[in-house]
Amino acid sequence: MEAIDIALGLFDLLLVFLLLWLAWLVMSSEDLFKAIVLFVAFGLLMALVWVRLEAPDIALAEAAIGAGLTGALLMAALDRLNAVKPMPAAAVVTSAKREQPSLPSKVLPLVALVLIVLGLGYALLSLPDVADGLVPNVKEQMAQSGVKNPVTAVLLNFRGYDTLLEMVVLLLALLSVWSLGGVRKLSPRNTNPVLASLCRVLVPVLILVSCYLLWVGADAPGGAFQAGSVLGAAGVLLLLSGWHVEQKILLWPLRFILVLGSGVFIIIAAVLFFTQGGLLTYPVAQAGWLILLLESAATLSIGATLAALFFGGIPKSRVDQ
């Protein structure tokens, strides 16, 4: 037993140092491509940290979004940067040499950072060791929540209002990207046959995994955010393999799916408000299927939003010309 504890302790220590080292490498890397790859590695290690902290829900989300989709988004951004301004390596070096910062402007932020880190470290160390927080309250009310996974109960029931607003945040992220314009030209790319056949196998599997994560979220780690990000990954794969979306779908069917998550949330909130007298007050008997309904809509929206974010600007349509 003791040997296992020591081994786990060493493993944790190794994780911490690896994380710090990777973070440093990401920031100090001159090559953006390398930095993104390192960032993905950082996300995967971070997911491991969440596993060690016994937070499997966050680990799943971190692996899917932090390591997976964020990496894909960063790569898409890099791809466009290169397309807009192919910057030769020599130019980067000379501009770096020209703007050699003076000593005080190097030292001052460092001193400030060290002071902040020391102050925060002291504050963290003086936190109470064991803090239950709201865990006892959640346990007490689990029977009334309609689900068996406490994380889902908090996200969709006890603090469902936060999740409603989070769905709006997600939609706003996409609206803000669309606000930037930058319609991507859907030039017929040379689709790789290997990628295409991989896609044919992987996409159905990803959709299945997404459905599983959604369903299992009621009792075990999983739920709309994880399921949605897996669905989003399927969308990214399809886009990469040159999947052509019909113009008709890009008009309002796409918009409909994008607002489905927040829309269903708001409508259910309003209906419950007028029938039950409270915002998002589920009747105990109906809580289970209402949560499943909300999560299904949210999964579709999250998946569509993430894939649309990867796609970039507003899809070309007559409406937005």
Next chain:
Amino acid sequence: MGGLLSDAHWGVLLILLPLFGGLCSFLWPGAVKFIGLATVSAVALSVVGLGDQLLTTGVYHHAVGGWGAPLGIDLYADGLSLFMLMVNALVGLGVSIYALDYFDQGEARRFWPLWLLLLGGLNALFLSADIFNLYVTLEIVGLAGVGLASLSRSGAALDGAMRYLMATLLGSLCYLLGVALLYHSAGTVDIPLLAERLESTPPVWAALGLICAGLALKTALFPLHFWLPKAHASASAPVSALLSALVVKASFYILLRLWLEIFSVRTEGVDDLLGALGMAAIIWGSLQALQQTRLKLMIAYSTVSQMGYLFLVFPLAAAGAFSAWSAVAYLILSHALAKSSMFLVAGNLMHFGGHDRIADLDRAVQRLPITVGAFALAGVSIMGLPPSGGFIGKWLLLNEALNQGRWDLVIVMMIGGVLAAAYIFKVLGFAFTQAPVTHEPKGVPAIMEWSALLLAVAAIVLGFLASPLMLILGIGETVQLMGAGQ
């Protein structure tokens, strides 16, 4: 009728209506103007309903999901929340009417969903009694603000929006870290419960520092204002008006609320630091405004300076909480109305002459008398001349500073007023003179002129409404605002 009005949950409607309207306007781009105007009008009516309810039955509480704090999230509205919601509704209506004619078809389709969701986020923010929920609303407000700032797609606008995105994300993260520390220290994120449970420990101090720094960055308190002038000056006119009038006030409101509820008794030194930065902001912002050659940049720096006045509440709050923060709330409302009017005026002048160079305004007073009149009236309120909302707010704040013997604050407020007069008269002076350049002037739609004037007139009329507005602000007023209603 009265019973029906006071029983309805106007607070919940104020959140759901604009969010739903935002989604609808995204789904039906062809009807954005109709959906948008209908939603904003319904929100304004709901604010009236909520006001009626609060005046008859006192503070409003709603336990979302029926759980109640600490497990669930509570909505809460008292005089201060109602006041902020009024700011939203008044400025929102004025800017929405202006936007009807300002944007072309394509821009309107992107503007309305973002603006309605922003309005929903702002309303939710002012109604929340939960510091984590406040974080989520801050995210809505911040992201919608960035989307709006980049709406015109010009290079300057994208640059400004990018700076704004970085600043607002950093501010949110600092705030979130502070929330995590508070949650771990007290086991709750509900504001009244936090007020009961928090003790003066290192984590609470760290949280105070993080939350103050994060929110000061989002509120553009000197010297963290570096992002504001560019972001606010390069956006489209209605967007500049919304950002300067509403968005920067939201993060200030959270800071004020947390200060009054949680931090007020545990802050030796921090209050004076915030006050000193506020004083520096008044002077620095005014001096910068005076030097600008572009009208929109001048107005943006004026915002930096006027936000400085708000931070004077912190050194004054310990000895005279209500009289200090009610004065600041008055200033928020009058600044929001006057500043939104000024940005709309700048939009009109740019539409008319194609530029916003102050020196080349070229007898604008003869060509756009209503617009220049709106600028002058808004200027009266910004300078703090009687009779105007700005005058009442500054007068109340000055009185409180005198009562507490804070001569440093008094002197800075005086200097700020003189400097404000200088930069506003500079613009008005050029509006009367003839510029050497010739350009093709374009007509300005009447709606755009009148909505700017209406907002400016509202800022002046505020000067005559001190007693009813103080009555509203006093709803639920005790030392611990939120705890009192439970």
